[in-house]
Amino acid sequence: MFANQIVTMTQINMIRRALITNRVSQINMIRMTLITNRMTLSASIKFTQICPPAIFLLRRILLVVLPLLLPNDGSPVLPGPPIFEAISHYPSLCYLPPESGMCPPATNRTASRGSKPAEARASLTLVEDAADGDEDAQRHVPLLTRYYFDAVTAQCYPFGAQTCGGNENRFDTQAQCLAKCRIDTD
Known part of the structure; x- marks a missing residue:
């Protein structure tokens, strides 16, 4: 039936x-x-x-x-859509996972884009010296202290990086990191 x-x-x-x-x-x-x-x-x-x-x-x-x-008259009754308030969002670069910025072996002889010519020449010299077969020298290439934003804790933390590689979640100072990625809760 x-x-x-x-x-x-x-x-x-x-x-x-x-x-x-x-x-x-x-x-x-x-x-x-x-x-x-x-x-x-x-x-x-x-x-x-x-x-x-x-x-x-x-x-x-x-x-x-x-x-x-179904109410008494038989017409369907459905709840309205839920109401959400607007949520502030971090800029997209603040969600990127921190990457060490280590130069991969294939790109050891290239300078990073965006670096100053003097820095690029210095890093090229350091990397070329390290890439000449001396594995011990490769391990001692100096790391730069950079800061990344952690969206879970809403704080900036230091990490070691070289002049190439990495992503945009990488700031020179903790103040720059917080200025770009911190959301004011006022």
């Missing part, structure tokens, strides 16, 4: 009465669909023998859930 069709309020009430009076012993397939302008509610139930937990579940659906969605 109800298979694959839209169930009317009369049919829902008939099913409710049958469940309340325990006159349901076998249900092959019930498909209830409530279509509104904003939402489709579907429930598919397939039992060959109704056991007490299944009757309890059907009662719960029909006696508790459906009345919340």
